[in-house]
Amino acid sequence: xxxxxxxxxxxxxxxxxxxxxxxxxxxxxxxxxxxxxxxxxxxxxxxxxxxxxxxxxxxxxxxxxxxxxxxxxxxxxxxxxxxxxxxxxxxxxxxxxxxxxxxxxxxxxxxxxxxxxxxxxxxxxxxxxxxxxxxxxxxxxxxxxxxxxxxxxxxxxxxxxxxxxxxxxxxxxxxxxxxxxxxxxxxxxxxxxxxxxxxxxxxxxxxxxxxxxxxxxxxxxxxxxxxxxxxxxxxxxxxxxxxxxxxxxxxxxxxxxxxxxxxxxxxxxxxxxxxxxxxxxxxxxxxxxxxxxxxxxxxxxxxxxxxxxxxxxxxxxxxxxxxxxxxxxxxxxxxxxxxxxxxxxxxxxxxxxxxxxxxxxxxxxxxxxxxxxxxxxxxxxxxxxxxxxxxxxxxxxxxxxxxxxxxxxxxxxxxxxxxxxxxxxxxxxxxxxxx
Numbered sequence: 001x002x003x004x005x006x007x008x009x010x011x012x013x014x015x016x017x018x019x020x021x022x023x024x025x026x027x028x029x030x031x032x033x034x035x036x037x038x039x040x041x042x043x044x045x046x047x048x049x050x051x052x053x054x055x056x057x058x059x060x061x062x063x064x065x066x067x068x069x070x071x072x073x074x075x076x077x078x079x080x081x082x083x084x085x086x087x088x089x090x091x092x093x094x095x096x097x098x099x100x101x102x103x104x105x106x107x108x109x110x111x112x113x114x115x116x117x118x119x120x121x122x123x124x125x126x127x128x129x130x131x132x133x134x135x136x137x138x139x140x141x142x143x144x145x146x147x148x149x150x151x152x153x154x155x156x157x158x159x160x161x162x163x164x165x166x167x168x169x170x171x172x173x174x175x176x177x178x179x180x181x182x183x184x185x186x187x188x189x190x191x192x193x194x195x196x197x198x199x200x201x202x203x204x205x206x207x208x209x210x211x212x213x214x215x216x217x218x219x220x221x222x223x224x225x226x227x228x229x230x231x232x233x234x235x236x237x238x239x240x241x242x243x244x245x246x247x248x249x250x251x252x253x254x255x256x257x258x259x260x261x262x263x264x265x266x267x268x269x270x271x272x273x274x275x276x277x278x279x280x281x282x283x284x285x286x287x288x289x290x291x292x293x294x295x296x297x298x299x300x301x302x303x304x305x306x307x308x309x310x311x312x313x314x315x316x317x318x319x320x321x322x323x324x325x326x327x328x329x330x331x332x333x334x335x336x337x338x339x340x341x342x343x344x345x346x347x348x349x350x351x352x353x354x355x356x357x358x359x360x361x362x363x364x365x366x367x368x369x370x371x372x373x374x375x376x377x378x379x380x381x382x383x384x385x386x387x388x389x390x391x392x393x394x395x396x397x398x399x400x401x402x403x404x405x406x407x408x409x410x411x412x413x414x415x416x417x418x419x420x421x422x423x424x425x426x427x428x429x430x431x432x433x434x435x
Contacts, residue, residue: 003291005308010315011325023312024329026240026270026378038224042199049205056196061138061169068207073178073189081178090179096368097148097183103370104153107389119402120409128158129392131209133201133233134186135216135226136177138167138193143217144180145366149373150215150236150387151184157392162186163211165201167193193218198225202233215374215387236387240378241270241310244362245331245351247322248286249338250279252358258289260335263363265306266299272310274329276322283313323347330381333362352381406432 009019044052050068057063057071065071082090113123132154137143151162164181166174168191181189190208192200198218204210213234214226226235244264248257261273277283290307294300316322319338326334330350338344341356348354352375355362366373374387401409410429417425 003294004287004304004311006287006290007312008315009312011317011321012315017328020314020325020328023274023310024272024379034220034224038195038221038228041195042202042225042228045196045199045205046203049200050207053192053196053200053205053208056194057167057192060194060196061167061171063168063171068190068205071191072207073173073191078178078182078186078189081175082182084175085179089176092368093144093148093176093180093183096145097152097180099368099370100148100152100372101156104156104372104389107153108156109390109393109395113398116405118404118408120405121398121400123398125396125398126393127396128160129154129212129234129394130159131161131163131211132159132392133198133211133214133216134162134164135193135197135201135214135218135222136164136166137218137222138169138174138177138191142174142176144176145373146217147177147180147186148184151181151186153372153387153389154215154392155185157389159392161188161209163201163209164189165192165197167191167197193222195221195225198222198229202229213392215391217374236374236391237376237380237384239374241272242267242333243272243274243331243377244333244335245274245276245326245329246335246337247276247319247326247344248279248282248335249319250277250282251339252337254282254285254289255293256358256361257286257337258293260337260361260363261286261290261307261311262293262297262303263361264333265303265311266297267302267306269302269305269309271306273307274312274314274331276314276316276325278316278318278322280315283315287313319344320347326351330376330379332375332377332381333365335360335362350379350381352376352386401432403432403434407434 009016041056054065109126111125113121115121134150136147154162164186166177198214200208201211201214211233215236217239223238227238242264246257246260264271265273275286294303297303314325316325327349332352334351335355336344337358345354345356353365353371365371372386372388376384410433413429414426
């Protein structure tokens, strides 16, 4: 019997789709205690600005700072962080940054316009956001990759100022994160976190400039705060736990597949790892690999809890049916570990990122492949996309009518406006109609 109790599902079972629904269900809404705490923190920051940020930082991060100057990272300190990390790590960060920048350069959208026969000009003007806030989790974990993935597309888009916030519990700063900020072109860094950092970015304080959009991952307090300030500022998304779905034809090394499932399960107990295959024997081999390899994992207990709580092996009749299941799941990460994966990818309608072929581990996308690792979770890939340059650009419609164009369009607009009972609209258009 397996050491890990992973749910086994089969599409031949009459209750398969309801079982799958239960497996995928994720309620990311915070409870009343979290909601009320975050609401109060935001209200305090809006009212007291820097003073509230300092008090909450001292309280939650076990600090004893007296002013905001102590919570701001100087340019010299950012420069020094690069010198503090070893050469191999710096080289890896730089290579990852270069690849992320190269990929996102291709996403840039330019302004365009065209002229009609009567001289009317129509088009679209693309402009970057002025200022963006980047939240980076702090504490024991270090996420330099998150810095690169959020800051670089903003800079490629032309954002003039990127303000990064990162908590430093007990005053412990992470040189890897700060070095990534330097490499990615972050302009300003404050060592604050939690709901108070989100509130400060959204509303501004005496020392922290208000931003137009807040991006980056965080805990339930951060996610709740982002949801509350949405509208005052834009946000990237409210992300759920990390997830992966692997479709395999049974020809890949089962150890590879097991480790790919681990790569998401090790994030936290709520992460989700799903294997989909038409080969029952292969599923058993992967299960055996999980039992064998789990013993070697430093985060074995987290992986075990994740796989037992939210993981699954799904038996399908063939790869066509596997694609149906994939499109229903709409996974954050999808691996197509099979022959001719490019052809099969054409059948995928909903997925955050598609990793094709036996050699393409999802982990490569997390760090250095190039595409963004900020992806839609919890089935939101049905209607949303990875973070990209387009998230940091705005589009304004351009309309310039010639006298002849205004006259002709005015006749149409007049009829429609009067049909809606909007007389001023109609007369505004009619003034431009030639006799």
